[in-house]
Amino acid sequence: MRRIRAQARKELTQIIRDWRTFSLALVLPMVLLLLMSTALSLTPSRLPIIVQDLDDSAASRHFIDAFRASNTFHVVAWPTDRQPEQAFMSNVADAAIIIPEHFGRDMARGSDTPVQLLIDASDANTAKLIAGYSQQITRAHNQGNSPYEQPVQAAIRLWYNPGRSSRKFFGPGIFVLGLSMFPPLLASLAMAKEGEQKTILQVYVSNISAHEFLLGKIVAFMVVALAECLLMLVWLFTYFGLNFAGDPTPFLIATVLYAFCVASFGTMVGAAIPSQVAAIQAVAFGGFLLVFLLSGLMFPIDNIPSGIRWISNLIWGRYYIEIVRDALLEGGGWPATWYKVAIIPAIGLVFYGIAWRTMRRMQLSI
């Protein structure tokens, strides 16, 4: 126990001494949390659209005003004699509404009038949102003109995130990304450095056992992870306006276990790859790319082609993201998350086991 504590203290001292590793551990995650969770939003506002009003009647202007009034769209001026495609090609607008001649006359006669909506679908997701939003506006406009036209109406309630704030969705995800990336990065560096600078030989000749050595490292980087976690939670609770939605105990327990899991991952990488530069690349791949891509951070896991979707079952970050989102948004508590809380230490123990085996092998081969 004493030896584990001494080992952990040595690691922490080394991190604090170098401003690069220190700010990597505590400052950069905060900056990235703020930057990425707001910048990666998928739901745009003030989308530029152009209107070509070939009718120019009171009815058509009334219809256009409905679009002007919405927050989602931003009507940009565009001459009627120029093709709307040119606006798309030069990225002036993302959509064009074309109101035909005799629009006002047909409306007054009570016949249904087609209006064309051209959408630049080079961004498929935004195109779908534009189609959905403009249908909503049109429906509301029709409803206002002649109520009681629609026998069945939908009343839609948005749960957990009624403002549809993407910050609240991405905040927890980026929080997990930061935890999955920086503590293991530092752990792998510390471990690979021992191999690269051959200070590991001193460890071999000392009477510290492989378990004590590894645990000392892991405890140190768990402390780093938990400190980082604490700082980021302050952000989430203040700027992101999040709070515990239900029972916080699954989250608290999972956080400690996740800290163990990522610290073991970094230690394992560092033990297996005794080169700092290569270890950084390995952690960047495992901690960043896999967690970013395959854990449902930004896009739903269901959309991943089934050929590679199964990999996401092995990604530790995926379970923790679901726990964090549950704790901060849904509030499902233990019934919704217990098995996820159990999987995290299991994956962590696998990492620890591999790290321990590598250590023992190295010891025997010398």
Added chain:
Amino acid sequence: MSIFNYRIRALIRKELGQIRRDRRLAFSLILPPTLQLLLLGFALSANVENVKLGAIDYSRTPESRELIARLSESRSFRLVSYYDSVNELGDAISRNEVDAGMVIPYDLARDLQRGRPVTVQFLLNAMNANTAAIAQGYAEGVIQSYNAVLPAEGLRASFRRIRAVDLSRTGRIQLHPNFLYNPGLRDSWFIVTGVFGLLLILNSSLVAAGAMVREREAGTIEQLLMSPASTWEIVIAKITPLFVLLFLMAILATVIMKLAFAVPFHGRLPLVLSGAALCILSGISIGTVNATVSRTAQQAQLMAFFINPPINATAGAFNPVEAMPAWLQPVTVINPIHHFAVIARSSMLKGSGFGELWPNFLGLFLITLVLGTVSIWRFRKQLG
């Protein structure tokens, strides 16, 4: 050929020889970008399909079953199960068993017969703002198409007779959306054309930082300094072979985009490739600046963590710039990935030419110029 004099040629030969012997470099310029492009293109999709739906049918009539059938027939929703009470449905949503719930009131059929409007409640898990917005659009669309079909069932007829017979009716607007350039609404086209620029900047900055810091780490930088070559010549000789290698990587990436993702090439390829060349140069400049503040390769790589994630996040490579907060949108003007993403997307998907894209070329050119100047200035200062 005055700039490419014998000194530069000799230096370039030395760099090429070092690169040739460094198997890892060539490897790292082929495998990781290929993998990243494929993984990002296939795994990142915002598509909303088969939203898991739970239903409460208090009405239990042909009309209500017809409504449920309409929802689950569309590829947008998939009926997972029925529930008996709102509490049960709420629990199912919180356990993520279903993403959406529909509550059909018990008086649906009766009210429709009597000509009273009926409200059907939808509960959507809005945790993911984007999915919720699109699912909301789907739900309203299905209800609307249900309303449109009602006359055929004889219900709407009675509905209108009772309710709207004497109203002077104004016409209804029917909005017809047409999706241009990507009628199949494939997400991957947007992602890969954005990730293309991201990979160029990421890899060129990492490779350049590695190459620049190597002389310093090995202590051979003094020898270069002692040679009759000027700083300019040293820098050009260092950059040229890297540039050629990275440009080959860019060509490889375009081949992957064409073959694996079937991205259409409506515009002129030389236009995209010249944008890629500028992008690579600005990436090399970023890497060079990084190398001048780092003493070892390990430090340079750590520094890259402070540089690359912020650039990548604010580039609009994965998402539209309009979705970023207003204070962040102007910052994209100084982001090389952003300009290149606009060039690649507009040219490849829409066939835009230089006439439309010159502002982005100008932006990219200015960024490259500023970064290049800074990097050479830093490099000279370091040598002096």
